[in-house]
Amino acid sequence: MDNTGVTFDQVLTLFVLVAVVAALIWDKMRSDVVALSGAAVLLIAGVVRPIDVQSAFASPAIIALASLFVIAYALELSGLLDRAIEAAVKMCKRLGSAGIWLMLGAIGVASCFLNSTPIVVLGAPVVRDVATALKLPPKRYLMPLSYITVLTGCCTLIGTSTNLLVDDMARNAGQPRFGIFEITPVGLPIALAGAIYLFLFSGKLMRGSIADDSPVPDRRDVDVPNAQVGDPTLFAEQRVFQPAKAAIAFAVFVGTVAVAAAGIAPIAASAFAGAVLLILLRVITADEAYGGLRPQILILIAGMVVIGLAMEQSGLAATATGALVGSMQEFGPLTALIVLYGVTMVLTELLSNATVAVLVTPIAVALAESLGVSPRPFLVAVMMAGSAAFATPFGYQTNVIVYQMGGYRYMDFVKVGLPLNLITFAVAIMAIPVFFPF
Template sequence: MNADQILTLVVLAAVVAALIWDKVRADVVALSGAAVLLMTGVVRPVEVQGAFASPAIIALASLFVIAYALELSGLLDRAIAAAVGMCKRLGAAGLWLLLGAIGLVSCFLNSTPIVVLGAPVVRDVATTLRLSPKRYLMPLSYITVLTGCCTLIGTSTNLLVDDMASNAGQPRFGMFEITPVGLPIALAGGLYLFLFSGRLMRRSLDEPDTAPDRATVPENIDTDDAQVGHAEYFAEPRPFQPAKAAIALAIFVGAIATAALGIAPIAASAFAGAVLLILLRVITADEAYGGLRPQILILIAGMVVIGIAMEESGLAATATGALVGSMQEFGPLTALIVLYGATMLLTELLSNATVAVLVTPVAVALAESLGVSPRPFIVAVMMAGSAAFATPFGYQTNVIVYQMGGYRYMDFVRVGLPLNLLTYAVAIIAITAFFPF
């Protein structure tokens, strides 16, 4: 190994250790690693600049602005109020319909703000109906993660994997190209949660409710690997503004449709939509900046810089060579199963951005070494990179409901580990069916 490879490996190990230690904000950790690599010359300033201007960053930032405009218009609050009325009429069945509706929205919007808005509503409605909020808050988190895997923009993990694969020379994914894989996973996972999650949590549900009330939720809750203060966590209801809500919704649908029809990439259509919202005065420039969630964007950009360093130094090629050598005697299906399992394990320990950066180049190189299409391997990384169900800290939305519902750590293991295994099996079947080697 040369000096650049050793330095990159040291920085990578330090970043991973700091993320596991979880005492320093993840975006600061990622930026620190990027700064060391930049100062030591492993990466050049132009490459760092490219990381911060990648299509994944532009698409996410623009979608955050559009989602914030929908929130400020009062449209989301209006929808939530309608859902509350439905739940009061239908009881527990209404709550499951509400979870399904929230999951449908999560196909197109980042799951974290969806859960931030929806979790207090689910908790309060369950309490009003004299049902345990624990029965529904954990499924809420899992459902938003599952449905987020159904489209390219449903989760930042998909966008980042697509970006890293493009850097490795692969064509970009279409908006709904992964839907044939994500949809069966979401349906199987949702059915499992409906039928079995209550039974698996029965011991916890029988215990006295230990969930903190709204006044005692911690000041800062770590979501999306960034600190989210309590004022945002329990946002005040917004007055409904029909004109602004209609424009914001039309622009959102237009941006999605433009990307889905292949007229323009999602980064371009979402960016144009965000700018149009400002020009039409649906949202002010200051409000747009307020909705950007810079901690999330900086975390992803910092991890992309580390990924570039792995490529430029040759560390990724060395690691891939070791993996490829061990997989040469096996067929592509075995390699796919091993890759999915390794990615799923890593994402329980590390941030989704970290896993996307680490595993995507390896997946592409592994497929090429086996002489098969990299497409199924890239899709496997997308799905497994979000499949963090077995711990409350594997995915950002799990942390939100963990705090709010007063769960025990083992509640997530009991419900989430079988969900991991179920989605693992469904994903492998769906990937091999729709993305042939």
Template sequence: MDLWLTLAVMAGAVFLFVTEKLRVDVVALLVAVSLLVLGVVTLPEALSGFSNQATVMVAAMFVLSGALQRNGALIAVGDLLARIRWKWLFLLVMMSLVAGVAAFVNNTATVAVFLPLVLAATTANRWAPSKFLIPLSYISQAAGVCTLIGTSTNLLVDSMAREADAVGFTLFEFAPLGIVFVGICMVYLMTVGRLLLPDRGVPGSATADHIGRYVAELLVAEGAAVIGRQRSEVLPDGSNDVTVLEILRNGAAVRGDDVRVEAGDRLLLRGLWQDIDATRKSMKLKFDHVARDLDGDLNAERLHVEAMVAPGSHLIGHTLAGMRFGHTYRARVHGLHRRQLGIRQPLDQVPLHVGDVLLLDAPVKAIADLRIDRGLIVMGSRAQRKVDTTKATLSAIVMAAAIAAAALGWMSIVASALLGCVALVVLRLLDPDEAYEAIDWRVILLLAGIIPLGIALQKTGGAVLAADQLINLVGHYGPTATLAAIYLMTSTLTEFMSNNASAVLLVPIAIATADSLGVDPKPFLIAVAFAASTSFATPISYQTNTMVYTAGNYRFSDFVKIGMPLNIIFLITATLLIPRFFPF
């Protein structure tokens, strides 16, 4: 019965991860609580994720990475990029720098730092950012597998392996194979990838406009031409692909074929921004002029600014109304762009997600506040904060010392990372509040909540059952074929759900498969770690993909076209090389 209950919880978790009906951290906690209530795991086992080495280590690495980011240690890198005037050299240098950083700094934080730098440099040179942003995401993922601390997935696999089978990895044990993956990724993106990357134009030029499709909320003023029209009659001929999503009245959608537009209603429209704006002008609709006290000087120059909700942003999960966005940033939201535009409510009531882009109407003076806010990434030219050379240097030294102490065997990587965090606070390179803010607590809760599922799979025999089925299918072809199957399973799952969740599901199966075949589990664990950390074929598979998807104005098919061949190349490479570096 425990086995069937575990499989039912796992199936529900996979469904929720893939459909994104709930946030991944909420799903993970729901999994842990469900297994505890059903009696599959004990209370200590349900809470073991919070004391797990991987969870603690990931939190510590967020703090160490946050110090580098906050003190401007990487801004000099942006200055170097800005001076390059050849596209091929810019791409090569950018990927080399990102690879060097992402091997030791969380790759999501790395992309968050490099994204505005690349946008600013490409726009200044009149190059299409879409030619460079997918490579930025892909190389950060490939570099993350070079060290044990490069991604949270590597740490998670290591921790689960140590607890289950006393098999672990050293800090640089991944490096030989990881460097090969980075080299292959760079060669592919410099050759075939360059031909496949789309040209979406230069922001602000005649060949490009605002990013993607927006949802805008427009007020029907007295005397507007649409008053009295039914929903199907609202848009005039020639409105291109603008769509009426809802008619909002008193904050709620009104539906029905006989509903007619009234003065004071709001129309929720979706389309390219230039089409929405043309429709607004032709129909004499207005942006709702909320927060009139923000007007200030009516003659002051105002700008449209596109700002992305950054990973780990304090805005995530909150609504514009709930956080009094207009007063906080002295800006009004005119439109919202989201990867999945299933918005059917007033914009100020929509909980924000990572990767959302807000089209803001703001005075020039307010732009500076937007640029320094860590929760937003301004998509246009982004002024950089002044670098505190002393703090930036000391932050880099602390990070290097923490890595060196673990690499030389003086102490465990967890101990050295925690000591590094303490050093940052004691040296006042970060204050305690900044250290807490640097941690992406959604990732921590995801790890803590999903680890009990791996324990349940091992306790109930679910992992052995899956391993037996896998061996029945491909085991007679030998351990190499089985390794390829595990890599393919992990890679496929990761394209549609959290990489950490897919690793938790596959690690017990990998260990059970190795036991059944009577071989060393390390090659199979390496396959899980590498496959879960390199997700190229969809924009929803990894946070870095989601960030560049929005910023580069890509289409879903761009990732399939460019990422799928790279996934296949990595699968073949892993199948051939993992047994050479980690014999069975």
């Protein structure tokens, strides 16, 4: 690369990046197709090589996500999740409003280890129906359901695709991998602060909307963008409980997490082995496993990884860092961390979390290296801010689900979500330097 000026590869990568971002905001074309189109242009132009595209589709983040999707689908097919929901309904009928909040907490714990989208697709109709049966407004609980699953997803490496993707992109930039619970000391206080705020204030902030008796559609009327989520009907069907399969699926899931947490094998390896084991033990058939993969998300991520590699290899990430935050050197790493978190959070409201993770991670690494400090705190900031999409109903796929199911107004998300953004921002900036020193 020519260090004396801007290269053709940098100009083309920037053009493709702007075009992809514009197309994603325009939202008239499937986001996975947009990402693949950008990757194809970069491949044809020679900015990335075929082996780079191959590595993107075979990246550990893709393998881990695909395998975790299969394990989660096996748990669903066994009827275990439906049983858990039935138990939650009984508890709520006994305890009333407090029971619903306990159920939201339990769903949040599950979201630490399972993808939040199927959990919300499963749990939202239950929360709605239980609230209705108790003569409580469903709107009071559906938005907190989405927010809580996002917050708790930030507590572990496998809680959200954002964390896995940042870890993968950081590894490509020469950084060591994150442990499965390494980010928990930061994610947990953020989740607790967010949950307390939602419990105390979300009802007051939504008072006007709660008083409006808007019709609440049935779960099958929920229109979730296929490009981001996959087919929600996969997770909406009532399953017959099969104790043996449920026990095996749950044991494999716990074993997968334990092996990764103990450092015996990376999460990609343990999850892949767990998914294959479930097929070999006939807990889930190969065809069912393919059905639960949700390829739209995997292809979107792979396409964006290619664009992220182009940013790094062309030098665009380093150039952008110099142009955007060159002045940060006079203020020090803490100010740079605050700016990076803020920019990432704003971008996440406009784009998918996977897109933002891929675009910002190389910049975070280059920024830390330019300041002569550890990239670790900056990577954790991208993980947290990359999922902190609370102020619009379209920033995160679970928001879309409850937005339509609850009959919310757009401004409901602004009223409740914007303070939540600011609270999580403040807690993150206080916690990150403590547990991940510069």
